[in-house]
Each structure stands twice: as C-alpha cells, then as structure tokens.
Amino acid sequence: MSNTSSDTTEDESLITTEVETGSANWSPALGETAVAARDLNVFYGDEQAIDDVSIEIPEKRVTALIGPSGCGKSTFLRCINRMNDMIDVCRVEGDVEFGGKNVYDADVDPVALRRKIGMVFQKPNPFPKSIRDNVAYGLKIQGYDGDVDARVEESLKGAALWDEVKDQLDSSGLDLSGGQQQRLCIARAIAPDPEVILMDEPTSALDPVAASKIEDLIDDLAEEYTVIIVTHNMQQAARISDRTAVFLTGGQLVEYDDTAKIFEDPEEQRVEDYITGKFG
Amino acid sequence: MTDSTESPDLQRRSGLRRLKEGTYGGFFAACAAITLLTTVAIFATLLSDAVVFFAEVPIIEFLTSTNWSPNPAGGGQSFGIVPLLIGTIVVTVTAAFIALPTGTLTAIYLSEYASPNARSILKPLLEILAGIPTVVYGYFALVYITPVLKATLFPEMSTFNALSASIMVGIMTIPMVSSISEDAMSAVPDELRQAGYGLGATKFEVSTGIVVPASISGIASSYILAVSRAIGETMIVVVAMGAQARMPAVGETLFGIPYFNPADVLLDSGMTITVAMVQIAGGDLTGGTIPYDSMFALGLALFVVTLVMNVFSDIIAERYREEY
Numbered sequence: 066m067s068n069t070s071s072d073t074t075e076d077e078s079l080i081t082t083e084v085e086t087g088s089a090n091w092s093p094a095l096g097e098t099a100v101a102a103r104d105l106n107v108f109y110g111d112e113q114a115i116d117d118v119s120i121e122i123p124e125k126r127v128t129a130l131i132g133p134s135g136c137g138k139s140t141f142l143r144c145i146n147r148m149n150d151m152i153d154v155c156r157v158e159g160d161v162e163f164g165g166k167n168v169y170d171a172d173v174d175p176v177a178l179r180r181k182i183g184m185v186f187q188k189p190n191p192f193p194k195s196i197r198d199n200v201a202y203g204l205k206i207q208g209y210d211g212d213v214d215a216r217v218e219e220s221l222k223g224a225a226l227w228d229e230v231k232d233q234l235d236s237s238g239l240d241l242s243g244g245q246q247q248r249l250c251i252a253r254a255i256a257p258d259p260e261v262i263l264m265d266e267p268t269s270a271l272d273p274v275a276a277s278k279i280e281d282l283i284d285d286l287a288e289e290y291t292v293i294i295v296t297h298n299m300q301q302a303a304r305i306s307d308r309t310a311v312f313l314t315g316g317q318l319v320e321y322d323d324t325a326k327i328f329e330d331p332e333e334q335r336v337e338d339y340i341t342g343k344f345g
Numbered sequence: 346m347t348d349s350t351e352s353p354d355l356q357r358r359s360g361l362r363r364l365k366e367g368t369y370g371g372f373f374a375a376c377a378a379i380t381l382l383t384t385v386a387i388f389a390t391l392l393s394d395a396v397v398f399f400a401e402v403p404i405i406e407f408l409t410s411t412n413w414s415p416n417p418a419g420g421g422q423s424f425g426i427v428p429l430l431i432g433t434i435v436v437t438v439t440a441a442f443i444a445l446p447t448g449t450l451t452a453i454y455l456s457e458y459a460s461p462n463a464r465s466i467l468k469p470l471l472e473i474l475a476g477i478p479t480v481v482y483g484y485f486a487l488v489y490i491t492p493v494l495k496a497t498l499f500p501e502m503s504t505f506n507a508l509s510a511s512i513m514v515g516i517m518t519i520p521m522v523s524s525i526s527e528d529a530m531s532a533v534p535d536e537l538r539q540a541g542y543g544l545g546a547t548k549f550e551v552s553t554g555i556v557v558p559a560s561i562s563g564i565a566s567s568y569i570l571a572v573s574r575a576i577g578e579t580m581i582v583v584v585a586m587g588a589q590a591r592m593p594a595v596g597e598t599l600f601g602i603p604y605f606n607p608a609d610v611l612l613d614s615g616m617t618i619t620v621a622m623v624q625i626a627g628g629d630l631t632g633g634t635i636p637y638d639s640m641f642a643l644g645l646a647l648f649v650v651t652l653v654m655n656v657f658s659d660i661i662a663e664r665y666r667e668e669y
Contacts, residue, residue: 148542180545190536193559203544206554250540257544 098162099124099261099291100145105159107140107149107316114140115316117159122308124260127283127292129306129324131299133339137316138295142263145293146182147175163261180207183254183290187266189246191238191253196221196230199238199249203257216256223289224252225282244275251282255290262286264294268301280305299340303328311336391648394641401635407642413590413616415625415636424639426646428592432615433576435607436511436586440575443515445568448522449557452564455523456530457552468524475520483584486513491585505587505614513581518571525570529563530556562662569658573651579619587614588624618643 100122107115115137122128130138140149147168149155160167168178180203191199200217209216217234221227226248230241238249247267254262264283268276283305286292296302302309303324310321313335320327320336331337399407402424410425451471455464486509494509495502502508533556541551557564591613593605616624625640 146543148539151542176545176547178545179543184543186536186539186543188536190534190540192537192540192555202541202546202554206544206546206550253540253544 096126097124098122100293101160101162102141102144103160103162105141105144105157105161107137107144107158108156109152110154113316115144118316118318120310120318120321122291122293124291125287125289126307127287127294127305128308128310129302130293130295130310130312131297131302131340132312133314134297136312136314138310138312139265140316141312142265142293142295145261145263146179146184148179148184150175180257181259182261182263183257183259185247185250185254185262185264185267188270189243189250191241191246191249193237193239195235196238196241196249197234200252200256202253207257209257217252220252220256221249223255223286224248225278225285226252242275244271244278247271247275247279248282251279251286255286259290261291261293264292266295266297269297276301299328311339313339388648391641391645394638395645398635398638398642401638402642411592411595413621415621415639416628416630422635424635424642426618426643428590429616429618429621429643431593431605431610432507432582432586432590433617433619435507435610435615436514436578436582436617437572437575439508439511439607439611440515440518440578441568441572443512444518444522444571444575447515448519448567448571449526449564451519451523452526452530453552453557455527457548457556468527471520471523474516475524477517479517479578479580480584482513482517483510483581486510486581486585499612502612503587503614505585505589506612507582507586507615508611510582510584510586511611513585514575514578517578517581518574521571521574522567525567526560526564529560529567532563533559562664565661566658569654569661573654576650576654577619577647579617579623582617582620583623586617586620588616588620589614590616590621618647622647 098121102118102120105115105118106113118137118141130141132138143149144157144161145163145168149157157169161169163178163182166173168175183203192202194202197214197217200220201213204213204216218227218231221230226245229245230249233240238246241249247270251262251267267283268279271279280301283292283294287307294302294306306324308321309324309327311319311327311331311333313319320331320333322332327336328340331340407424407426409427410423411427412423412425413428414421414423416422455467459467487505490509490512491502491504491506499508537555537559538551541555546554591610593609595603595605597603622640622643625636628636630637
C-alpha cells in the first residue's frame with residue numbers, strides 16, 4: 066500500500082480542515098450494522114462496476130459514499146434496494162445483508178425490500194399528483210390502515226416542509242420549487258417508515274440555499290433512520306456524514322472510516338489526492 | 346496593432362439566392378393553403394346545399410322525425426335523422442366498448458411490460474392492422490363474425506346486423522387507441538417510475554397508479570380520435586350492417602325519458618348517417634332534388650358531431666394535462 070499521510074506537514078493541510086464538520090467529528094461507538102456488503106461484485110455486461118466491495122454501514126448514522134464519476138458509488142447504492150434488478154445487463158455477485166438477510170437470496174421479494182429501504186433521487190421527481198397524494202402514495206400501496214392524514218402531516222414535518230405547504234396540500238407537487246420538491250420526495254420516502262434511506266446525490270440539482278436546507282434535514286433524519294448518501298461534493302460529505310466510504314475508478318472501495326479521519330488523515334495516498342482535488 | 350485584416354464578408358446576398366429562398370417559402374405556403382382552402386370549400390358546400398334542403402324540410406322535422414325514407418316507391422318522403430343517429434350511436438358506443446379497453450391495455454403492455462424484442466414485433470403488426478382497407482374488415486364481419494355469432498350466441502340475428510359491424514369497427518380502431526396511448530405512456534419520464542419502484546410499488550402499481558394518470562391527456566385524445574373515426578366509418582357498416590333505416594321500439598321510463606333496447610338495434614340490420622349518404626350518392630338521383638340535398642344536411646350533421654368531439658378532446662387534453 067502507499068505511504069500514509071502521517072508525515073503530512075502543517076502547510077499541506079487538507080482543504081477540508083477549514084470546513085466545519087459538525088456532527089462528523091463526533092464519533093462514539095457505532096451501533097448495530099444496518100447494511101453490510103460482503104465480496105460484492107457488480108457487472109454491466111462485461112464491464113465491472115463494483116469490484117469486491119465489503120463494508121458495514123452503521124444504523125442511525127449518515128454514511129457518505131464519495132468518489133469520482135463512474136466509480137460505482139451510485140451502482141453500490143442501488144444494489145442495496147435492488148433497483149439494479151430493472152437493468153437487464155446488470156449482474157450482481159456476493160451478498161448485501163439487511164436485517165440479517167442477504168437481499169439477493171431467492172426468497173427475498175424486492176418489492177418488500179424497497180418498502181423497508183426508501184430512496185431519494187438526484188433530480189426531484191414528485192408524481193404529478195397533489196402534495197398529499199405524493200406523500201400518501203407509499204402508504205396507499207402498502208395498504209396502510211392508520212390515519213393517513215396524520216401520517217402525511219408527520220412526514221411533511223419530518224421533511225421540514227409542513228409549514229410551507231400545510232395550506233396547499235391539494236395543489237400539485239410540481240408547483241413547488243426545486244428544493245421544496247426534493248423535500249417532498251424525502252417526505253414521501255419517510256412516510257412508510259423505512260429503516261434505511263438511500264440518497265443519490267440529492268442536492269446536485271438544487272441551488273446552494275435549497276441544498277443547505279436538505280443537508281440540515283439529513284442531519285435530523287439520522288436520529289431515526291440510517292442514511293446512506295452518494296455525493297460528489299466532498300465538503301457536503303465532510304459536513305453531514307459520520308462515516309465516509311471512498312470509491313475510486315474501477316468500483317473499488319479504497320478507504321472507509323470515520324469522516325473526520327478520512328478528511329484529516331486518510332491512510333491511502335490516492336484518497337488524499339482525491340479529496341485534496343489532485344484528481345477526480 | 347494597426348494593420349487591418351480584410352473585413353469579413355457580411356454582404357447581404359442578392360439576386361438568385363434570395364429569389365430561391367422566396368420561391369421555397371411561397372411553395373410551402375401554397376401547399377398549406379390548398380389544405381385550408383379545401384376545408385373551407387367543403388364546409389361552404391355542405392352549408393349552402395344544406396340550406397337549400399332546410400328550406401324544403403324544416404330543421405325541426407329533420408332532427409325529430411323518426412322516419413327516414415328519402416325515396417320511397419309510392420311517394421311520401423320523410424327525412425328524420427333520428428333512426429340514423431340511433432344507428433350511428435349504437436355502432437359507435439359498441440365499438441368504443443371494444444376498442445378503448447383493449448387499446449388501453451395493449452398500450453400499457455407495450456409501454457410497460459413488453460421486452461424491447463416483443464415491442465419491436467408487436468408495434469409494426471398493430472400498424473398493419475391499421476393499414477387494412479376497411480372494406481376488407483366489412484367482408485370479414487359479414488362472412489366470419491356474423492355466422493359465428495349466429496351459430497353460438499344469437500341464433501335470431503339477421504345476416505346484416507349492427508353487432509358484427511360494431512365489433513369490426515371496434516377492432517379497426519384498436520391500433521389508433523393503442524398507438525397514441527403508448528406514445529403518451531412512453532413519454533412519461535423514467536424518474537417517475539423509479540420513484541414508484543423505490544417506494545416498493547409493483548410493476549402493476551407503477552403502470553396503473555403512476556404512468557396511466559401521468560399520460561391521461563394523451564390517452565383521452567386517443568379515445569376521442571377513435572370515437573370520431575368510428576362515427577365516420579362507412580365501408581364496414583355498408584357491407585356488414587345492411588341499409589335499413591329502422592326505428593327501434595321506444596318506451597318511456599317512469600320519468601318520461603324515452604329509451605330503447607340496444608339489443609333491438611344490434612341484432613338487426615340498420616343504417617348509420619354515413620350509410621344513408623352512401624345510399625343517396627350511389628343511387629341514380631339527379632342534383633336539385635330534395636333527397637339529393639338531404640345528403641348535404643346529413644354531411645353537415647356528421648361534420649358538426651365530429652367537430653364537437655374534436656373541440657371536446659382539446660378541452661379534455663388541456664384540462665387533464667399533467668406536466669412532468
């Protein structure tokens with residue numbers, strides 16, 4: 066392996082030390098593992114997208130997956146709730162464990178799995194329905210028999226959107242601004258009360274103000290949910306995550322550690338080069 | 346630096362090139378004008394000849410009389426559009442019952458379920474169905490559908506009947522519904538499907554709960570187009586439905602609303618507005634007679650109905666447009 070960064074001098078200090086790392090510096094003993102991958106390999110046809118990745122992601126923490134474009138971080142995220150199943154040429158080998166079960170076992174229903182693992186996408190994608198129906202959609206398809214309106218309110222509050230939309234629940238979700246739409250999508254994802262929320266670059270289509278609101282929200286979500294977020298914004302990873310996994314080209318997981326450690330004192334030279342902006 | 350380079354050639358082109366550009370524009374405009382002029386001319390002809398007709402036969406009588414016999418042997422003409430309207434409505438509604446559900450479900454299959462291979466085979470096949478001449482459909486109804494229905498479900502059915510014709514009109518319009526609806530469904534962005542799947546929706550839930558509502562304006566347009574087509578369909582009904590302008594027995598409900606038994610109409614021969622026009626046009630009538638002019642009144646009625654349908658379709662498409 067390459068040299069460690071222990072000999073890094075003060076004036077070579079990483080740019081990210083200036084970034085306020087918030088909760089990321091706080092790293093008590095991690096709780097139970099929520100999601101784990103073991104010897105995971107993913108292929109698109111002949112091309113390998115994930116190369117022998119093993120990782121344990123702690124529950125009720127924010128774990129960031131970072132790396133350059135095409136490094137396989139989104140592919141890895143989509144393995145967790147089996148969204149890759151819909152791509153014909155995609156082939157998955159190895160295990161992804163959730164709740165003590167390999168989600169790729171033959172007896173696992175991907176539909177049931179996705180009801181436990183919510184997802185928020187890069188581009189806000191509310192349905193062309195009312196705000197209420199957007200949030201209630203997951204409840205509806207899961208046959209929720211409780212008080213739907215109460216759950217909608219709770220979810221919108223959880224997504225920090227309630228105060229802005231409480232008087233217009235029947236207007237279209239598409240009438241909202243981009244940032245509000247993304248928070249609506251988060252409300253929609255948390256309404257069925259999943260255990261894990263996957264976020265695939267949730268702020269990359271938003272302006273900085275809207276993005277910072279989402280970041281605050283992610284911080285709050287980690288009190289109740291395990292959040293796994295793909296981002297190509299390293300400052301964002303440093304600000305909001307507790308653990309960071311760095312993927313580099315070829316789908317390899319190069320380093321995975323507490324976020325503070327990754328950004329201040331990474332073991333791998335390649336990781337240091339990447340996060341200091343020498344490539345990627 | 347003072348040495349000036351040659352100034353770029355920005356001179357306006359003159360002469361031949363501009364003339365050519367102008368000629369192209371004029372040629373395209375002329376083509377567009379032909380279509381427009383034809384439409385206006387048709388409408389003007391319909392209107393002017395219909396006015397002549399309505400001078401002889403009051404419009405109220407035309408719209409309310411229940412007897413259509415433009416050219417009876419023993420005299421005593423009657424020009425009531427009601428039996429023709431009933432024939433047209435029964436054929437259209439029956440055809441819609443066949444074409445709309447089948448076409449929509451076919452569209453859902455093609456857009457959401459079919460593999461790319463299946464789609465590449467099925468879509469062209471459906472388009473072939475749309476390309477079959479309607480007279481062939483008509484003979485198919487007469488020679489195959491009617492005997493089968495007669496031998497199985499409806500022994501009392503007459504050889505020329507509205508049901509076989511309606512079924513065939515329905516089958517003929519399936520490709521129109523499925524093709525336009527499928528285009529609308531395929532245009533729904535994949536992000537919406539992903540959002541549904543991400544929430545644990547099944548393929549069926551995504552198709553019916555997300556894709557269909559998001560493409561409802563396109564689907565509605567396809568319905569209106571198909572229904573307009575069924576209203577105007579001529580050849581199938583001429584061949585398979587016969588040409589008797591029959592008025593079904595009309596009863597009255599408790600509240601005085603008249604009704605008739607659709608089975609009465611379906612199992613017997615009948616006549617639509619289009620068939621009545623064909624009969625007049627194909628007869629040896631000379632211009633200037635009232636039966637001859639009645640053709641234009643019928644044409645105008647048909648024109649108004651389809652125009653209303655088209656306007657209606659635009660309103661629906663606007664009303665239910667879900668922007669994504």
